[in-house]
Amino acid sequence: MTDDADYRWNHRHILAIESLSARDIRFILRTARGLEEVSTRSVKKVPALRGRVVANLFFEDSTRTRVSFTLAASRLSADVVDLSGKGSSVAKGETLTDTGRTIEAMGVDAIVVRHSLSGAALSLSRAVACSVINAGDGQHEHPTQGLLDIYTIARRLGRDDFDLSGLTVAIVGDIAHSRVARSNVHGLLKLGAKVILVGPPTLLPRGLADLGCELAHRFDDVLPRIDVLNMLRIQFERIGSQQFPSVREYAHFYGLNRHRLRKARPDVLVMHPGPMNRGVEIDSDVADGPQSTILQQVTNGLAVRMACLFLVTSAART
Ligand code: NCD
Numbered sequence: 192m193t194d195d196a197d198y199r200w201n202h203r204h205i206l207a208i209e210s211l212s213a214r215d216i217r218f219i220l221r222t223a224r225g226l227e228e229v230s231t232r233s234v235k236k237v238p239a240l241r242g243r244v245v246a247n248l249f250f251e252d253s254t255r256t257r258v259s260f261t262l263a264a265s266r267l268s269a270d271v272v273d274l275s276g277k278g279s280s281v282a283k284g285e286t287l288t289d290t291g292r293t294i295e296a297m298g299v300d301a302i303v304v305r306h307s308l309s310g311a312a313l314s315l316s317r318a319v320a321c322s323v324i325n326a327g328d329g330q331h332e333h334p335t336q337g338l339l340d341i342y343t344i345a346r347r348l349g350r351d352d353f354d355l356s357g358l359t360v361a362i363v364g365d366i367a368h369s370r371v372a373r374s375n376v377h378g379l380l381k382l383g384a385k386v387i388l389v390g391p392p393t394l395l396p397r398g399l400a401d402l403g404c405e406l407a408h409r410f411d412d413v414l415p416r417i418d419v420l421n422m423l424r425i426q427f428e429r430i431g432s433q434q435f436p437s438v439r440e441y442a443h444f445y446g447l448n449r450h451r452l453r454k455a456r457p458d459v460l461v462m463h464p465g466p467m468n469r470g471v472e473i474d475s476d477v478a479d480g481p482q483s484t485i486l487q488q489v490t491n492g493l494a495v496r497m498a499c500l501f502l503v504t505s506a507a508r509t
């Protein structure tokens with residue numbers, strides 16, 4: 192697939208991969224590839240966003256996403272303000288919209304928001320004039336994680352045109368509560384991959400089959416067909432009632448250990464968005480083994496988030 196001559200990026204926000212086209216996704220990933228090299232320089236900065244301000248507004252816990260956005264913004268020379276639910280006026284009852292408008296009134300160009308409510312990023316984007324990037328909204332989407340996962344797959348498998356046709360990707364585990372799964376599904380399908388969702392029936396929402404995914408309950412049966420395994424964390428904090436008999440039983444049927452990995456293709460890629468429950472969905476020898484892309488995902492996240500910040504703020508200027 193070549194660069195489309197008539198293509199023009201025009202998104203002021205990145206809220207969900209569902210609302211991006213395949214061309215949009217490829218354009219973001221190509222931009223990320225161009226920016227990847229900045230992080231290898233001794234002076235890790237370009238002036239692309241000099242004089243611009245990015246605000247991180249995180250109402251849920253986060254390590255890698257938050258740090259990744261902060262570093263991405265500073266590598267583009269933007270100023271970064273870091274706010275969290277705790278310690279800000281939100282703890283005093285201020286609404287997300289009021290907090291967003293207040294920050295914007297101080298001259299912010301982009302707000303990166305994480306919130307436990309699905310749809311929070313969309314409603315914030317309607318309330319402010321600056322750009323909004325969704326860093327995870329409830330169980331809905333986590334678009335930059337989906338983009339960095341797809342970027343990692345394409346880079347590792349030499350798909351320089353970001354066309355994933357012919358590849359089979361399994362997303363395994365707690366699909367029901369995973370915004371990472373939803374973003375991956377939309378992006379992977381748009382770029383031509385086949386997606387198999389694997390997990391116990393209680394953690395696999397039927398609706399995703401309508402998008403064109405295959406659903407499977409028996410991990411071992413599908414393993415030999417898979418090119419990429421994306422192992423998800425059990426979202427214990429979002430699971431209301433018990434949805435599987437025990438963690439031990441879950442690990443037995445769905446955990447990726449070295450014995451199970453032997454049933455897969457020898458060159459299968461192993462991914463995990465982090466944070467990992469080692470010994471539950473993935474064992475340490477697999478997570479730290481040669482097929483794992485886990486740290487590469489973290490590194491690639493920087494370039495992808497640099498691309499997202501750069502693109503949304505450039506759309507806002509035109
Ligand atoms: C994910 C998240 O917060 O949605 N983590 C991340 O951003 N890397 C996945 C998770 O919490 O399991």
